Amino acid sequence: MPSHVEHALLPVVLKKIKTMKTRRDFIRSAVLGASATWTLPGFIDRTFAELGDEARDRSTQFTTGKDGTILVVLQLAGGNDGLNTLVPFGNDEYYKARPKLAKKESDLIRLGDGIGLNNSMPFLGSLFKEGRLGIVQGVGYPNPNRSHFVSTSIWETADTTNRANTGWLGRYFDNACEGVDPTVGISFNKSTPESFGAMRNPGVSLSSPELYRWIHSGGNQAQAEEFFSELNQPGNDDEDGPTDGGSIDMPAGGKVGGLAGESNLDFLERVALDAQVSSKKILEVAAKHKTNVHYDGTSVARNLNLVSRMIAGGMPTRVYYVSHGGFDTHNGQINSHDRLLGQLDSALKSFFADLKQQGNDKRVTLMTFSEFGRRVSENASAGTDHGKASCMFVAGGGVKGGLYGKYPSLTELSQGDLNHTVDFRSVYADLLGGWLKAPNIGKILGGEYKGIGMT
Amino acid sequence: MLTPAKGKWTKDEARHLLSRAGFGGSPDEIGRLHAMGREKAVDFLLNPDEPIEAHPKPEWADMKTATASMEEMMRERREMMAETRDLSAEQAEKKRQEMQRKMQQQSRKQGLEAQHWWFNRMLKTKAPLREKMTLFWHDHFATSIQKVGQPVWLVKQNELFRDHAFGNFRELTQKIVRDPAMMLYLDTQRSSKKQPNENFAREIMELFTLGEGNYTEEDVKQAARAFTGYQLKRLNGEVMQSARAWDEGEKTIFGKTGPYNGKDVVNLIFKQDACAKLMVTKLWEFFAYEKPVDSQMDDLATTFRKNDYVLKPVLREIFLSSEFYGEKAIATQIKCPVQYLVQLIKELEMESAPLGFPMMGQTQLGQVLFMPPNVAGWDWGKAWINTNTLLSRYNLAGSLTKGSVGEMMGRGEGKLKKLAERRGKWKGGNGPDFAKIAPDSGRNETKKLVDGLIARFFCVPVPAKARDSFIAYADSKKGVIFTDKELGELCHLMLSTPYYQLC
Numbered sequence: 001m002p003s004h005v006e007h008a009l010l011p012v013v014l015k016k017i018k019t020m021k022t023r024r025d026f027i028r029s030a031v032l033g034a035s036a037t038w039t040l041p042g043f044i045d046r047t048f049a050e051l052g053d054e055a056r057d058r059s060t061q062f063t064t065g066k067d068g069t070i071l072v073v074l075q076l077a078g079g080n081d082g083l084n085t086l087v088p089f090g091n092d093e094y095y096k097a098r099p100k101l102a103k104k105e106s107d108l109i110r111l112g113d114g115i116g117l118n119n120s121m122p123f124l125g126s127l128f129k130e131g132r133l134g135i136v137q138g139v140g141y142p143n144p145n146r147s148h149f150v151s152t153s154i155w156e157t158a159d160t161t162n163r164a165n166t167g168w169l170g171r172y173f174d175n176a177c178e179g180v181d182p183t184v185g186i187s188f189n190k191s192t193p194e195s196f197g198a199m200r201n202p203g204v205s206l207s208s209p210e211l212y213r214w215i216h217s218g219g220n221q222a223q224a225e226e227f228f229s230e231l232n233q234p235g236n237d238d239e240d241g242p243t244d245g246g247s248i249d250m251p252a253g254g255k256v257g258g259l260a261g262e263s264n265l266d267f268l269e270r271v272a273l274d275a276q277v278s279s280k281k282i283l284e285v286a287a288k289h290k291t292n293v294h295y296d297g298t299s300v301a302r303n304l305n306l307v308s309r310m311i312a313g314g315m316p317t318r319v320y321y322v323s324h325g326g327f328d329t330h331n332g333q334i335n336s337h338d339r340l341l342g343q344l345d346s347a348l349k350s351f352f353a354d355l356k357q358q359g360n361d362k363r364v365t366l367m368t369f370s371e372f373g374r375r376v377s378e379n380a381s382a383g384t385d386h387g388k389a390s391c392m393f394v395a396g397g398g399v400k401g402g403l404y405g406k407y408p409s410l411t412e413l414s415q416g417d418l419n420h421t422v423d424f425r426s427v428y429a430d431l432l433g434g435w436l437k438a439p440n441i442g443k444i445l446g447g448e449y450k451g452i453g454m455t
Numbered sequence: 456m457l458t459p460a461k462g463k464w465t466k467d468e469a470r471h472l473l474s475r476a477g478f479g480g481s482p483d484e485i486g487r488l489h490a491m492g493r494e495k496a497v498d499f500l501l502n503p504d505e506p507i508e509a510h511p512k513p514e515w516a517d518m519k520t521a522t523a524s525m526e527e528m529m530r531e532r533r534e535m536m537a538e539t540r541d542l543s544a545e546q547a548e549k550k551r552q553e554m555q556r557k558m559q560q561q562s563r564k565q566g567l568e569a570q571h572w573w574f575n576r577m578l579k580t581k582a583p584l585r586e587k588m589t590l591f592w593h594d595h596f597a598t599s600i601q602k603v604g605q606p607v608w609l610v611k612q613n614e615l616f617r618d619h620a621f622g623n624f625r626e627l628t629q630k631i632v633r634d635p636a637m638m639l640y641l642d643t644q645r646s647s648k649k650q651p652n653e654n655f656a657r658e659i660m661e662l663f664t665l666g667e668g669n670y671t672e673e674d675v676k677q678a679a680r681a682f683t684g685y686q687l688k689r690l691n692g693e694v695m696q697s698a699r700a701w702d703e704g705e706k707t708i709f710g711k712t713g714p715y716n717g718k719d720v721v722n723l724i725f726k727q728d729a730c731a732k733l734m735v736t737k738l739w740e741f742f743a744y745e746k747p748v749d750s751q752m753d754d755l756a757t758t759f760r761k762n763d764y765v766l767k768p769v770l771r772e773i774f775l776s777s778e779f780y781g782e783k784a785i786a787t788q789i790k791c792p793v794q795y796l797v798q799l800i801k802e803l804e805m806e807s808a809p810l811g812f813p814m815m816g817q818t819q820l821g822q823v824l825f826m827p828p829n830v831a832g833w834d835w836g837k838a839w840i841n842t843n844t845l846l847s848r849y850n851l852a853g854s855l856t857k858g859s860v861g862e863m864m865g866r867g868e869g870k871l872k873k874l875a876e877r878r879g880k881w882k883g884g885n886g887p888d889f890a891k892i893a894p895d896s897g898r899n900e901t902k903k904l905v906d907g908l909i910a911r912f913f914c915v916p917v918p919a920k921a922r923d924s925f926i927a928y929a930d931s932k933k934g935v936i937f938t939d940k941e942l943g944e945l946c947h948l949m950l951s952t953p954y955y956q957l958c
Contacts, residue, residue: 149601153829165834182842191818192843205843212843214951215850217857218944220931227928231921231952264789267837268845268953275842331552380548 069398069435072307072320072366073169073195074300076344078327079148080370081337082390082418086135086407090114093410097377101334101384111135112403120342123349124393131401133393134454136427138408140389140420144372148328148386151371156194158425158445168428168444169319170198176438177201177318182274183281186310187321188303196321203319204278209286209306213279232272285313293354300324301347308354311364318436327370331381344368348395365396365435365455369424375416388417392427398435398455405452425449457754457776464493468780470914474958475742475788476500476774477583479798482911497774501621501767503582510576513568516610522691528558565606567814570824573613574813577797584770585620590793591741592616593824594832596631596663598640600825608636609825611692621767624734624759625725628663632717633694635687641830644687648702651679658830660724669729670709677706681715725764731756735769742773743784745836751778786915789839790958792820798958799852799950802911803887809860812851819847840956852950856943858886887946889939898937901929908949917954925949 088094089105091114108116109125117125117135127133141160145151154160158168166174169185173196177184185203187193192205206212216224262270289312295301303322310317324344329337348366355361373390389408405422412419426449432438434455442448460468469489473480477500480488488496514520535554539547577586593616600609612634619627631637637655638644646652656679660670684701687694696716706715708723715723724730735755739747755769762768773779790798796816800808817823821844827833854863892911898904905925909917916922928948932941949955 147602162829163831165828165831165838192821192841202841204841211850212846214846215853216944216947217853217859218940218947223931224928224944224948227924227948228951231924231948264787264837264957265953268789268840268956271840271842271845272953275845278842279846331548380544381552382545 068316068318068363069437070311070318070320070360070364071431071436072304072322072364072396074344074366074368075193075321075323076327076340076368076370077152077323077325078329078370079151079372079374079386080327080368080390081329081333081384082137082373083376083384084333084337085118085341086111086137086391087116087118088114088407088410089116091410093376097410099378100382101378115403115407118338118341120338121345123345123352124395127352127395128401132399133395133401134399135403136392136394136422136452136454137403137405138389138418138421139392139405139424139427140372140418141423141425142420144388144417144420146372146386146388148371153194155369155371155424157197158428164446165197166199167193167195167197169193169195169321170202171444172319172432172436172438173201173203174198175440175443176432176436181278181316183278183315183317185319185321186282186307186315186317188306189321189323193321193323204282206282209282212282214276229276232269232276234266234269234273281315282310285310285315289313291354291357293350293357295350295354296343296346298324298343298347300343301350304347304351305354308351308358311355311360312358329374329383330379330385331383333378333383352396362397365394365398365431367427367431368393373418376410376413376418377416388414389420390418392424394427394431394454400454402454404454422452423449426452427454430455456758457751457772457778459775460493460777460780464489464496467785467915468493469496471780471785471958472496472500472774473583474794474798474914475587475779475784476770477587478577478794478801479958480583480801481804484801494775497771500582500584500774501771503585505581507585507617510572510580512610512614513565513572515565516569516607518607518611518691521607525690562605566600566609566825569600569606569610569613570814570817572610573824574793574797574817575807577793578800578808585617588620588766588770589613589616591738592619592627594827595737596634596637597827597830597832598636598825599827599829603636603639606825608634608639608692612636613825621770622765624764624766625721628659628725629718629721631663632659632682632721633685635692635694638685638687638694643682643685646679646683646685647700648680648683651676651683651702653679655679656682656720659721662831664724664733665727665729666733669727674708677708678715678720680704680706681708681720682717685717731759731764734764735759738766738769739773741835742770743779744787748778786913786957788958789836789956791833791835791839792817792822792844793824794958795820795848795956796851799855803855803946804891805855805887809855812855812860815860815863816851819851820844845956848956849951852955853947856887856947856950857940858943887943889942892946893942895937898942899933901926901933904937905929905945908946912946912949913954914958917952921952921954 083094083098084101084103087103087108089103089108095102103116103118105116107119109119109122109128110116111125111128115137117128119125124133128135141154143160145154145162150162153162156167157164173184182201182204184201185196187196187203187205189205189207192202196203196205204212214225214228216228218224286306286309289309291305291308291312295305300322307320307322310320324340324347326336326340351366352361355364369392370390372386372388374384374387376387378384408418408421410418425445425447428445429441429449430451430453432441432444433451438444466485466489470479470485473485473488476497488499491499515524532554535550539550542550577583577590580586593613596612596616598609598612600606603609615627615630615634619630632643632655641655641658642652643655646655653675657675660675660678661667680702684697684699685694686697686700701716703714705712708715708720709727711723713719732752735758736747736752739752739755755772758772759766759769778784796808796813814823821839822833850863854860893904893907897907905922909922909925917925925945925948929945932945
């Protein structure tokens, strides 16, 4: 059942729910009796949330199905050198600071006055010329931190005090996509990115579809899976068992990960069902949708290929997260950095061609970010050390192309680093508001940030 | 005082106590605790006879060895500097980076060894509550190796926590002020009269002792001045308060004025009412259940103050209270990842964890020892569980019951696999002791077999329908012989359920 059918069913289901005591009653009688479709757990969650007073006024978004907008977040892990990515070739200071590493004008794709793009990225250059690539210059945040760990955390949580235990995307899922399917966010990373941290719905994270499932690897797998499936649905509990909580009449006040008034067992059963159905769906979609567009063998290309397969399969996902690592270029940067940018460019070229072939290119916007830029001056081993402000790419359907923000001064530095001219949270604000059409942006970002007008 | 538990001391209560005041255990371990009776069992946990030195720490973490190795490192550094004087800038930089890489490698290796040491301690200790409290303190005074850098300080701090497992909270807080790991983590060693750093002053009030709303911004500012001038000697971990860097002026904190230093501030904090309640509430939520009854926390806070902030009487009152064995407490807690892993290994009657398994498990499930996410520690309860971590729990259980840990690591964690191979312990490891879990003779009576396993794995009986599923599955496997392989698969199915996540 595609998710948009839910709308039509909603009044009927709501009426039915109102005559029942608990969510479990509902699941037992209505859902598993009928066909247990994969979007149901989140759907039930949302329906019940709508019954609660606190949630009644909340503006929520439904999952995309076949037509909603999609954001792909691409992390450049390690601290991407913005200066050699988006090069200020018109500035003498740049050549003074980087006698070994500086890019000559002839080695660049000219984008504007004194600004050029590293020529390892011909595809992004052409996107820019078509007006489908926005580049934000001088992005950062106040009191920047030079630790990979801390600064990544700041970008992912959008909290510069590094204290939030939820991420900016997780808060988007919580506040704007209430009760939707767990696959509202999918990260193709080994571990859950901090940005997915959520009170209710942290999305799903998997390194590969083949591992995101119950691995039986014993005899008679089909039969074992049947038993497993049965045990991981709500409704096993005895009628009046002591653990029968989760009544919708219970007082509000949920904790991280749970619904208001939900017992730990109820919560576990819900997640277990979510895990089962999302795993099944992801495996199915990954197996079914192949592409004839060529992707490189790099991990960023492989993961973008997976994203495109998920989109082709009509997943209700609003946000995908992938990562491209190796940007911590302390030495011998010239070759490694260009190679990394080239891999990125080639992966994006395949990805966007693939989307176009699917007819989904207008639905997808991709944003890159990195925890920090590099020091302006190169170091003695032809590399660069941890710095501050850097640049971001925003490409695809929803973008008004062009250069945004101001290129940071190369003379007014702070401890040898570029000062930021754009706060990264205003880029997030643009994508959340302009592209994903999220309400409550202030709540998601923990403050009011004015967008920069790129979506 | 909380109402004491009365009535028969049941085996299920003994299991509950061992799960919460420890990391659970095999039926034998539960049986031993049960045989003691309620009060003796609690006193056994609070007064362990296992000496604190029973599980020696890695050699490099000994302070003398660590000092010697740091001196050696500095000597090498000096030599390197001398050598590079005649080299080109590029070559010199290369040398410098080589040196740095070497130090980082050593830190990483030591970090893994420290994590391994503590995990094994939890697994093998005869003083489980002492280790559980050490974990509690580690979460409370959260400090991460990722910022501190040198593992030796984390091990030193870990010993401090263990020494004060049931001890005086105020004294522990005083020691934390001068603890090298904490000083590096919250930047107190860099705080001076000229530039007082508010980081530690804020966290000590907000997170460690009083809680938000029980102090003012001005209290934080003034306290930050008192915490200036602490200097850490990196060679041996000694801490001194430098008279020059310390702000000796008058400070007004909680309405009292004086030329306070850090020790004075801690004493002032412990005169505030909020302090006792914050700590007893946190203990209750850690051991019993979330959102406790307010009046009961007032009772516990009274006990805590009456005993001058010594924990043992408070813990004793908790573990002997009827509330602790009530419906709201039994089988309602989501096991934290570390407990999940330790308990699983114990319940599968394994002497030790397969190499690499604890780290793989901690990483996949989201709780790596010595790496809490930030100064507020881990998020507990429901926050441990999402679709990804739940499936990982199921699959980790599968890798243990089927003896395929190596295969699982080979798929996911290349580095760990290499590490294990290098140590020559890759193949096999050790698996569950199935003969002990279910003797061959009893395996064909599937109802009995399943009931025995239910008693082993679950803190309360599972619903009838789940039990029926287990039995039906066992019946479907029943052939001529029910070998360890089939038993392992049955165990895996039982562990792959929401029920097994609770204790």
